[in-house]
Amino acid sequence: MWSAMSETTSTAPTSADVARLAGVSRATVSYVLNDTAGGRVSEKTRLRVRAAADQLGYVPHAAARSLRAGHTGLVLMAAPEITFGPLFNEFFAELRAGLRDHGYTAVLYGTRGDLSGREIARAWAELRPTAVITGVTDDLTPEGVEILRRSGTRAVLSLAERPVPGAHSLLLDQSAVGATAGEHLVARGHRAIGVVMPTDATLRRFSEPRLAGVRQAAAGARVEPLALDYTESSAAELAARWRSLGLTGLFCYNDEYAALIQAAFQDAGIAVPTDAALVGADDLMLARVLRPRLTSVHVSLPEGIALADLIDRLIREPDTPPETYRIGDATITVRDSS
Amino acid sequence: MWSAMSETTSTAPTSADVARLAGVSRATVSYVLNDTAGGRVSEKTRLRVRAAADQLGYVPHAAARSLRAGHTGLVLMAAPEITFGPLFNEFFAELRAGLRDHGYTAVLYGTRGDLSGREIARAWAELRPTAVITGVTDDLTPEGVEILRRSGTRAVLSLAERPVPGAHSLLLDQSAVGATAGEHLVARGHRAIGVVMPTDATLRRFSEPRLAGVRQAAAGARVEPLALDYTESSAAELAARWRSLGLTGLFCYNDEYAALIQAAFQDAGIAVPTDAALVGADDLMLARVLRPRLTSVHVSLPEGIALADLIDRLIREPDTPPETYRIGDATITVRDSS
Structure with a gap:
């Protein structure tokens, strides 16, 4: 199999092939195709080199060019x-x-x-x-x-x-996302705030500083982290124990988690925002298609x-x-x- | 500025530097670092070469290696x-x-x-x-x-x-996506079916064959393409004229467009599925967090x-x-x- 491969690669045209076909030196081919000819090569020769390169399907190698330009780009x-x-x-x-x-x-x-x-x-x-x-x-x-x-x-x-x-x-600054959500909930009078913590380990780098941000903004209030899988059943479980938690506000990690939770709360007869004030993050289109429309932390990249x-x-x-x-x-x- | 750059690149260690530090030939460095030494190089020399490469921070060039392996990977x-x-x-x-x-x-x-x-x-x-x-x-x-x-x-x-x-x-096969939606709506008795066509030109390659698929599956039924921007106002406009269109079923292009439309229909008092039967596509988590939950065409990649x-x-x-x-x-x- 590997011998078949070298056959394939050995047919790749080189700058020497272009030089032969155009009847010029390899240096001239290099000048023309790398736009470094300056005044050294006539327009006529330039066109001949380009035509030969086109005909052969010759493509300069980015790595080889990097030796001349000093970088690959x-x-x-x-x-x-x-x-x-x-x-x-x-x-x-x-x-x-x-x-x-x-x-x-x-x-x-x-x-x-x-x-x-x-x-x-x-x-x-x-x-x-x-x-x-x-x-x-x-x-x-x-x-x-x-x-x-x-x-x-x-x-x-x-x-x-x-x-x-x-x-x-x-x-x-991910903590600023949590702090913005926390400030908003505190300003609306919430003193017992849940914070959704996705169980997905790849999201910890976002969720942990966001939690820290809520804690900082809501100093004096009760802040309760709540682990959640991104599944309907996990959201339904959270809805089932919501009333027993004694919380009134919930920062939902992001809009997608908020959508999942809002649906579960609706199914369980928990009214948003009166029984649970929800805040998402990322301010996606999703936040606008939910009913009630979702309050969300907007992050400007x-x-x-x-x-x-x-x-x-x-x-x-x-x-x-x-x-x-x-x-x-x-x-x-x-x-x-x- | 560009002179500062060449200073930086000139400090990049080469295999010759590794050879000098390890006290071996460049060929030996190449054998060891490309794992092509076979029995030619002793374990002790191998370790010395690797240590020298590590000390200098020498990294082989993928493109250079490709000349040996025959490919860049x-x-x-x-x-x-x-x-x-x-x-x-x-x-x-x-x-x-x-x-x-x-x-x-x-x-x-x-x-x-x-x-x-x-x-x-x-x-x-x-x-x-x-x-x-x-x-x-x-x-x-x-x-x-x-x-x-x-x-x-x-x-x-x-x-x-x-x-x-x-x-x-x-x-x-994008037309199969539309055909699957069309078959479902026809089987549910719909004879006047709208098909959402996003105005986003980059989506035409998906939306056009999907429309063709609906037409094919719903032969004999009335099929009406409906242009839509991915905005709340465009969805509200569609909702406002829905009753005058005389349609009963709607294939919404995908779940995200369906979510937008379902919210606008809810705002306008159009009951789903009785006044409008909606079908999305892609079967995202979104389809499960909407109320009513969204029927969707599932595509297995x-x-x-x-x-x-x-x-x-x-x-x-x-x-x-x-x-x-x-x-x-x-x-x-x-x-x-x-």
Whole structure:
């Protein structure tokens, strides 16, 4: 089988093939196809080289070109393999578009959490990315930053709740999400507040600081964490014991969990907001299609275009000392559920 | 600024540095770090080389290694920059995990639809992927397949509604989704059926075959396409004119559109299912948290693990003639909305 493969790869046209067909030197092919010809190559020759490359289907190798340009132009967005909500999907799509406008190729690299910080950084470094941006993950370590920098990565950014030494940081303050929900419930007079804690372990990095934020904002009030699976039966159980809990307000982790709970409460005859004031987070379209409409914490992520501009600047100035940006302003969108 | 950059890249350790520090030849470094030493290198030397590589932070270059192994191990998943639903997110995450178990590095490449088939294939080919799988996009053309094959890509797969000549095809039959909804509504006695057509142009590739499927299944019945923005006001407008349309059943494109419509119908006093029988698609958790619970067309995507096995086989047997697999079985999950 593997011999069949080398047959396939041996037919890949090279710049030498292009040079032969165009009747020019390989250096000329390189000048023309990498736009580094300056005034050295006539327009006529240029056209001949391009026509030969087209005819043969010759494609320069990004990694080979990187030896000349000094970089691959690859921007690796590394994020854990959890199901992102629409909010993050849209953010990533915008960022990709912005990076492409700057001439970079952005790809998303899913991580699974079973490699050490060193191993995962080496896996990234093997692709020789020009920049790496890691999203909501602990995969990036100071040693990982060092490995990437040494292998030529010019900018390493982390989008996380805590800064990573050596990397630029986009700090996403999850406790502010909980604090915003807590402040709202306290302002509405609630003194006994439940906080939904998804049992899904991949969400702990969000749920724990959100809980801490509620506790901080609702100092003096009773705050009760409530474990919940993302299933109808788990929500029905919560509804069944709601009255015995003695709580009046509930921060539901996010809008999707809130939708699940609101349906279970409706089935159990628990009136929202009178028997239970519900607050979601992420302010999805979902919050507006529920009845009663859901109060939700709105989180503003940075514009993908602005972030692409920042990444481009940090690539162009690779010796910039680590910079820190606070992102994700939390505000409350009050609707009918609280 | 660019001079600062070359300073950074010039410090990247090379295999020559590793050889010097370990006191061995570069060939020995290559044997050890690429696990191709066989019996030629003693365990002691092996350990010394690895220690030197670790100390220097040396990482082999995937592209350089590809010259030896014959491939980069990179699997490019190219998909348009539309917001995928949870269904596709989960599918991609599973596929990535399966490919990693086979030793490949899978990355997601977002496409924007502003490049020609040739241009986009050249952009992909520059990364020298071992395999390319394109999802629900027209970006892959027969010429693109040719460009990829010539530059060494061993397997090109398309996940789409139509096969692409030269590529392996995973055919996703969107008309079956509409047909399944149509059959259900007809079986429930509906003879005047609306079909929601999102105005979002990126969804046309799904909505048009879905409409055709409804028409086919409901031959003899009246089938009326209804344009809808994904906004509360557009849904309210549809609700306001619902009674004048003379329709009794509505296929809502997917569960998210159905949720939007069900809320607007509830606000307008249109009873579901008696005044309007609603059917969604994708069978999301959302369908279960709506009241009444939403009838939805369930689409089974292939298991990511199974698809990773298939891709691995096609990479190992690159001369396999194009194969076609039908995926996405559609079945109806009947709940209370229809």
